[in-house]
Structures are given as C-alpha cells and as structure tokens.
Amino acid sequence: MIHKDPIYITRPLLPNLQNVYKRLDEVWESKWLTNNGPQHNFLESELKQYLQVENLSLFNNGTSALLLGLRALNLTGEVITTPFTFPATVQALDWNNLTPVFCDIDPTTLTLDAAKIEPLITEKTSAILGVHTFGNPCNVEQIQLIANKYKLKVIYDGAHTFGTNYNNKPISEYGDMTMFSFHATKLFNTVEGGALSFNDGSLVERLNLLKNFGIANSEEVVLSGLNAKLNEIQSVIGLEVLKLVDTERQKRHEIKRVYEQNLSDIPGIKVLTRLQGESSSYQYFVIQIDEEKYGKSRDWLYEKLKEYNVFTRKYFYPLCSEFEWYDHLESARKENLPEAQKAVTQVLAMPYYGELQLESVEKICKVIRDCV
Ligand code: T4K
Secondary structure (H helix, E strand, C coil): CCCCCCECCCCCCCCCHHHHHHHHHHHHHHCCCCCCCHHHHHHHHHHHHHHCCCCEEEECCHHHHHHHHHHHCCCCCEEEECCCCCHHHHHHHHCCCCEEEECCECCCCCCECHHHCHHHCCCCEEEEEEECHHHCCCCHHHHHHHHHHHCCEEEEECCCCCCCEECCEEHHHCCCEEEEECCCCCCCCCCCCEEEEECCCCHHHHHHHHCECCEEECCEECCCCCECCCCHHHHHHHHHHHCCHHHHHHHHHHHHHHHHHHHCCCCCEEECCCCCCEECCCCCEEEEECHHHHCCCHHHHHHHHHHCCECCECCCCCCHHHCHHHCCCHHHCHHHCHHHHHHHHHEEEECCCCCCCHHHHHHHHHHHHHCC
16 A cells, blocks of 8 residues: 555656767757757757747746846836745745735635735735736636726736647737746656746847846847846756656646546545646646545645655645745735635645556545545
C-alpha cells in the first residue's frame, strides 16, 4: 500500500535527450547562447502558433515576465488582485511600487470574485490583476465590463493556463495582457521561463527594451530595465518539450478521469474540475476538503498521505494578504476575505503528471476514501 518511491505533486515533462543533443549541436555550431538567438526566435514563433496569439514575448521566468509586463503598461497606484495566489503575483506588484488591493475570491472557481471588485476601486486604481487559478478562468467578461467602465487595464496571471481555451477562444484573448509560466513544474517547460501575450502590438518594442537593460542600440540606453531574456539552451528544451505537450495532456486527461471517478462521491471532497466551455490546461488537479462533512481536515489528509509516501501541496498557503509587509493594508484584513480564508485551509493539490500510473491514482483515492 505504501508507495516504494515518493510520489510528488508533479514531475517535469522531459524531452527526448537525443533530440536535445541534436539541437544543442546547432547551438554549439552557431556559438550563439542568448540575446535573441535563432532557437529563441524559433520557439517564439512555434509558441505563437500553439497558443494562437499574435503578440508574444519570451522571458527567463514567469515572474519577471509579469513584473516587466506591469511596468510596460505604466501602471500607477493601486491594483486590485487576489490574495489566493503564488507569492510571485503580488511580488511583481511590489517591485513596481504598486499597492495590491486584495479582493475576495469566488468560492466556486477560487478566482477573483468579480462582484466584489467595484467597491474596491478608488481614484488611485489603475488595473485589475486576476489569476486564472489552477487553470480556472477568471470571470473575464464581468471583469472586462468593470475595467471598461472605470478605464482600468486588465492583466491576467495565466501561469497555470498554457493552452487553455475559454468560450472557444485562447485564454490570452481576454484582458490586455496574460502571463504564462514555463517553470519545470508546468505543463510546458523551458526549465525556467515565461511569456507575455498582449493585445497592443506596439508594446513589443518596450518589452524588448525592458528585458534587455533598456538598451536601444550600441549608442543609447533609453529606460531602466532588467536582464530577463530566455536563453538558447532554455529555448532548445522548450522546442523539444512542446512536441510532447499534446500527449501529456491526453495522459493527464485520463488521470483526471480516474481521480474524478474515484473521488466524486466521497462526502466533503469537492473536485475543482474545469468549468463548462473551457478547455482545461491540465496543470493541476485540486480538491477541496470540507472538514465538517469529511470528518478530517485538509492538513490531516496532507499529513496522512505523507505516510503513504504521497506528497501533495497546499497551493496556495499562506494567503498573500498575510505577508507581514501588507499588515497595514485595510484590504488585507481577514474579515474582508472570508472565502479566501476558507479556501486556504481546504485546498489540496494532488499528484498530477503524465507518468503517474493510473493504479497509483486509484491507491491515492482509496487512502482518501478509507481513512475516514
Ligand atoms: N503566478 C502563479 C499563479 C504561479 O503559480 C507561479 C509559479 C508564478 C506566478 C511564477 O512563475 P515562475 O516565475 O515560477 O515561472 C513551484 C514553482 O517553482 C512555481 O513555478 C509555481 N508557480 C508553483 C505553484 O510551484 P514550489 O516552491 O511549490 O516548487 P517545488 O520546488 O517545491 O516543486 C514542487 C514539486 O515538483 C516537488 O515536490 C517535486 C517536483 N519537482 C520540482 C522541480 C523544481 C520535480 O520533480 N523536479 C523539479 O525540477 O513552486
């Protein structure tokens, strides 16, 4: 019953090594390792096609993509966002001297509750930063209506939404800008990496400057930027991993099916499945545990599964609003964020990657079923 090898929440999608060597040969031959090399440019065009986006800019990780994307939009003052996210979302605001205004989440999708956004808008608000949490799209239509009414920018942290469609449209068609993460733990990875897709094509130049120290040419440095470029080795990995993504999605589809089949009738266990009309990102498989109905808490189950060598994750814990540097913010107060407070104690991300054996999924579900 106890798994021989530890089962983690994910394992990276690793490309065929011989194919990687072949591409690396090209890199060695060219002696071009970074700064918009041919592998980077090829990956960019392949990804544009895969994600069906017109404007795409690659970065060395998702966090710097978001950080510089916010900078490119010239935002100021306050940005309305969710407390239930990975620290990167709000830290990208911090590094732009933008103040997060925390808005509670919708209990069904665990994304920004659009109905609670409007009362938080002040004359200092410049944008809404939503997170498509676990690949669940935000209430994009409602958020856009609010943004139009108050002339706010809309940025989505789509770290979990590689290849997600919503209403038969690529997820990146919603909002002004969407960030993708290509971290090793993501469905598509370049070891570390990320991208921005954006509506306004004229931002390309500004983003290119921002990720390359603001260097316009050998004579001019026109703005204060960063070094946030995706290099040739990362791009090689990306090009080879991209070939595997569709098969990985199919495998994850099966795993999801087995989880759903085995968990759906356990009292107090709610599967945060994809919403209707959305084509899932297959990034995470997440359950929500209602202690009253299940009889045991999320933390109890987390520890119990460890005894079976199964390492789930409490994504996202703690809430970002609880970071001590936000203590002074009115919007960070517990009583303003009841749904987020609940989710943070109930959500558990389960092992989810193509190589995971269906038999292991069944065993994990049996532990969840039998231990109460
Ligand atoms: N916004 C959101 C909503 C995000 O979720 C993230 C990142 C970002 C922004 C920022 O994007 P990036 O700047 O990272 O591109 C991981 C990832 O590091 C992070 O990318 C991700 N979200 C977050 C949800 O998960 P940790 O601290 O949980 O990772 P770690 O090292 O504990 O890995 C998790 C498990 O994955 C391990 O237990 C085993 C497995 N693993 C991990 C690595 C790195 C492997 O098998 N091989 C590996 O190489 O943050």
